[in-house]
Amino acid sequence: LLLPTPNRQWLRQLLLLMLLSSLTMITSFHLPYNINIVHRSIHRQAAISSSALCLQKPKSSSSLTGWINSDTLNLQQATNQHERIKPDAASFTYDDNDTQIQYPSPSSVERLLIRDRLVFLKRDDCLHLPGSNISGNKARKFLSLNNLPAEQFPDAIVSYGGPQSNAMVALAAIVSSKNAELRDDRGSNGGEQMDLQNNGMAQDMFWELDVLDDEVQLRRKNGEEDENDSNNIGNSSTSTNTNETTDEPQKRFIYYTKPLPRYLRKNPNGNLLRALALGMEIRTLSHDEYSRLFGGLHGGSSLAPADLDPPVPGKSLWVPQGGACGIAKHGSDVLANEVIDYWTLHGKGMPLAVCLPGGTCTTALLMQRSLNAIMDQRRKEKERAMDIRVVVIPCVGDDEYAMRQMISLDKAVGGTGRKEDLPWILKPRVDVEYGSARRRSRGYFTFGQPSKALLETYDEMNSENVSLDLLYGAPAWSLLLQQWRSQESDCPIAGRQLMYIHSGGLEGVASQLTRYKHKNLLPDARAVQTS
Secondary structure, X not given: OOOOHHHHHXXXXXXXXXXXXXXXXXXXXXXXXXXXXXXXXXXXXXXXXXXXXXXXXXXXXXXXXXXXOHHHOOHHHHHOOOOOOOOOOOOOOOOOOOOOEEOOOOOOEEEEEEOOEEEEEXXXXXXXXXXXXXXXXXXXXXXXXXXXXXXXXXXXXEEEOOOOOHHHHHXXXXXXXXXXXXXXXXXXXXXXXXXXHHOOXXXXXXXXXXXXXXXXXXXXXXXXXXXXXXXXXXOEOOOOOOOOXXXXXXXXXXXXXXXXXXXXXXXXXXXXXXHHHOOXXXXXXXXXXXXXXXXXXXXXXXXXXXXXXXXXXXXXXXXXXXHOXXXXXXXXXXXXXXXXXXXXXXXXXXXXXXXXXXXXXXXXXXXXXXXXXXXXXXXXXXXXXXXXXXXXXXXXXXXXXXXXXXXXXXXHOOOOOOHHHOOEEOOOOOOOOOOHHHHHOOOOOOOOOOOHHHHHHHHHHHHOOOOOOOOOHHHHHHHHHHOOOOOOOOOOXXXXXXXXXXXXXXXXXXXXXXXXXXXXXXXXXXXHHHO
């Protein structure tokens, strides 16, 4: 107060600036992002600078680490770029098991009588996406990613998992199709492939790879050495790209896995051979390093590990194992709408259990979320209520692991993780005598482990003209058939019509049967015939 008036004015401004700096530091750590602090007595330029530097909402963790945030990809628009086809009674039912359906047409639904119970079999195994031609469950999960134009597609896709993963080969096919699209845009040899697809001649993009696999196996059986055999595949800290040409692909797919078994290093087959032929770069890690990066109570995180650098900073997309992330949401929305449309036409108001096998349980969780939203909307619009529940059948781990997976993913995509909002889980019967191994897992199968019980289910369903894979389809149906006649109140399929979502994966059956042969569970003649 003793200072002259001009000096007092200068001191006030100094004190206000100091106060602004203090508030800025506090708000950057404690205040919600949507709070704006405006100091009208401070010059406009000072307010703009402080707001831009300190009060701006931080970028997502993905952006800060150099990974693409999938929320910034225009996935919803990519999914909706095809006009949705309005269903009719004929569009859902086909008699030909080999009929291929191309998105955006809905996958067909077949009515089958299995052990005197009517089953609605939704043939997602026959649903193929344009370009990559992937099918089944992965066609649902990666629908929006597949539909991204090549120029908007990430420069690198990075994921991890097992060496015969269906998600692995699906991602490899998508990335390969984007490179073909880019080559076609440049007027190079990609045009021929696109013309074949447009003319309907490319019935299955994996056909040539299956021929390659058969030829490789035949040469090995005859004792001929294959100069392309990759004895160094799977060596730690190495990568392999079988698509190396003078014309380097613009898009890359990098895949992390555990050390490959010796027989698989010497004789790549099945999905591994297909993915390598499609240009996948494989990186093997030691068991300890793999567990450190990708392990955890919930089987890993939807975010990239903090110390895993993106191959192309700012242009690399992280896809967790099995596609367990929000990328799969849009395809699950489409699936939920197809089920609603079908049951509106054919359900006659009866309660329905939609059953599907679960690994990461991503499709089941996201489909349940979609159904919940649709049902809420129908109630608001006072439409006829529908009683539809999603039932997941754990094929990896047990019901507790499945529940942890779904709670974690539900929270990651904006849910609360409440059990009431999640899919039902089908559990093994407790009054069945299991062997010692299955007793330890409370009746669940050990994932990927050959089992006589699975082979029996595989054979029974084949006799019903339903082809299954041995990793997901056979375990799921083995547990389903256990509960086929159950009327227990805690059985999620009791007293309901049953729809099974066929998740595909049939391209891996030959390599799966090879494992059964090595375990002496399959005669040589039958293995050759089935392959």
